Amino acid sequence: MKLIRGGTVVNGDGSTTADVLCGDDGVILKVASGLEIPSGCDVLDAGGLLVMPGGIDPHTHMEMPFMGSTSSDDFYTGTAAGLAGGTTSIIDFVIPEVGGSLVEAWKLWRNKAEKAASDYAFHVAVTHWDERVHEEMGILARDCGVSSFKHFMAYKGALMVDDGVLLNSVSRAMELGALCNIHAENGDAVAWMQADLLAKGMKGPAAHPASRPPSVEGEATQRVIAIAGLIGAPIYIVHVSTEDATAAITRARAAGQRVYGEVLAQHLVIDDSVYQSDNWLSAAQHVMSPPFRPKHHQKALWAGLVSGQLQTTATDHCCFCAPQKMNGKDDFTKIPNGTPGIEDRMSVLWHHGVRAGYLTPEEFVKITSTNTADIFGMTSKGRIVEGADADIVLWDPEATRTVSAATHHQNVDYNVYEGMTLTGLAHTTLMRGDIAWKEGDLRATRGAGRYVSRKSGGSAVDALKRQMAEKNPLSVA
Numbered sequence: 001m002k003l004i005r006g007g008t009v010v011n012g013d014g015s016t017t018a019d020v021l022c023g024d025d026g027v028i029l030k031v032a033s034g035l036e037i038p039s040g041c042d043v044l045d046a047g048g049l050l051v052m053p054g055g056i057d058p059h060t061h062m063e064m065p066f067m068g069s070t071s072s073d074d075f076y077t078g079t080a081a082g083l084a085g086g087t088t089s090i091i092d093f094v095i096p097e098v099g100g101s102l103v104e105a106w107k108l109w110r111n112k113a114e115k116a117a118s119d120y121a122f123h124v125a126v127t128h129w130d131e132r133v134h135e136e137m138g139i140l141a142r143d144c145g146v147s148s149f150k151h152f153m154a155y156k157g158a159l160m161v162d163d164g165v166l167l168n169s170v171s172r173a174m175e176l177g178a179l180c181n182i183h184a185e186n187g188d189a190v191a192w193m194q195a196d197l198l199a200k201g202m203k204g205p206a207a208h209p210a211s212r213p214p215s216v217e218g219e220a221t222q223r224v225i226a227i228a229g230l231i232g233a234p235i236y237i238v239h240v241s242t243e244d245a246t247a248a249i250t251r252a253r254a255a256g257q258r259v260y261g262e263v264l265a266q267h268l269v270i271d272d273s274v275y276q277s278d279n280w281l282s283a284a285q286h287v288m289s290p291p292f293r294p295k296h297h298q299k300a301l302w303a304g305l306v307s308g309q310l311q312t313t314a315t316d317h318c319c320f321c322a323p324q325k326m327n328g329k330d331d332f333t334k335i336p337n338g339t340p341g342i343e344d345r346m347s348v349l350w351h352h353g354v355r356a357g358y359l360t361p362e363e364f365v366k367i368t369s370t371n372t373a374d375i376f377g378m379t380s381k382g383r384i385v386e387g388a389d390a391d392i393v394l395w396d397p398e399a400t401r402t403v404s405a406a407t408h409h410q411n412v413d414y415n416v417y418e419g420m421t422l423t424g425l426a427h428t429t430l431m432r433g434d435i436a437w438k439e440g441d442l443r444a445t446r447g448a449g450r451y452v453s454r455k456s457g458g459s460a461v462d463a464l465k466r467q468m469a470e471k472n473p474l475s476v477a
């Protein structure tokens, strides 16, 4: 047993001074002030610290084959780095081959993830449509604990799905009570822009943002919202990076549609000036999709989080080292897309969100943990309450560190926050009651992570189904 003593417990709905008793089974036994110390119990002094639910990153890509490379953080190194930064669970993406079996791909990812140091769940991508996909979505939702599916509207010729696939898949997910995630960029437009830019001799990383301007994201976001509106299905838009997409989500929500939006910590604090670097590698290291945007978009993203129109924060953690990025030396369309970030998300949001006065500590907890647990059905996570998993971060709101690839734990040779000094750090991280990080000492255990099985359905989906059955939808596009 462990007793966390004398800290301020911060949940999404309020803060209180209390002790937290964690059982040997990794579950929180009690949250109350002045708890007696049971015999044989370890005591962690949390005086001056905040005791918060461990972060949940709903968007990571560990050891993912993508654009001719495999992302360099595996499920152990990536989740260990997350624990160092206060993140105790991830939701990663199973990416089946186009035409391949969803269930077989899910099994492959289950195998890869056995080495994870933190808990993990999976969204499964739908990359084509046929009868087997229809059937396997059912198997995954009913028997495999998968309650969310992913769709890429971009990456033409690889993962991209068209509107027909989206209609079929969103409708099937709705039937199953599962939630669809969407990467919203118009992939045809991107492919056309890429070809045009290459034909004009623009081959370097600066052409990457030019090939995917904000309107490309805004259009796709609006389109998939319209598609979901026809079906009456909820949807979740990943990595919202523009005011255009934020506005589309806000409009849909105001019209009564259940649309959720996720923001990456990177997009909140890094802008598109990174692509103007004279250093090719530095610019290439920032190639991700959607790209970094002109600064004014950051304001819209912060406002979206503050107003609750955007609900979660993630990292899209997808690492490629210099030799991998070099694959696109002569052609920006071949630079593997992705940036790291799992280790720094919580600190970036505390420093630039809470300390800057945009977010309260309780809102910080909601957007780093609770909202993700609720939206994705991770029912034992996201709160410091009796019966919840003892996934806890003892947060030092005043401690400071300067980010560097030389000292980070991510298995990648750069850090997009290099040189950024952040105040607000994970002092101690407990993953189901075990100390995985304490004052700079990483004790993440290979294979300690468990698969988080999630149930489909729930009252929001039932309500939406009633709304459609009554032929009285609040919002049909």
Ligand code: URP
Pocket (backbone or CB within 6 Å): 061, 183, 287, 288, 289, 290, 316, 318, 337, 338, 339
């Ligand atoms: O650039 C990115 N985001 N790489 C990972 C794949 C994706 O689009 O999420």
Ligand code: ZN
Pocket (backbone or CB within 6 Å): 183, 238, 239, 289, 290
């Ligand atoms: Zn994406």
Ligand code: ZN
Pocket (backbone or CB within 6 Å): 059, 060, 061, 316, 318
């Ligand atoms: Zn992603």
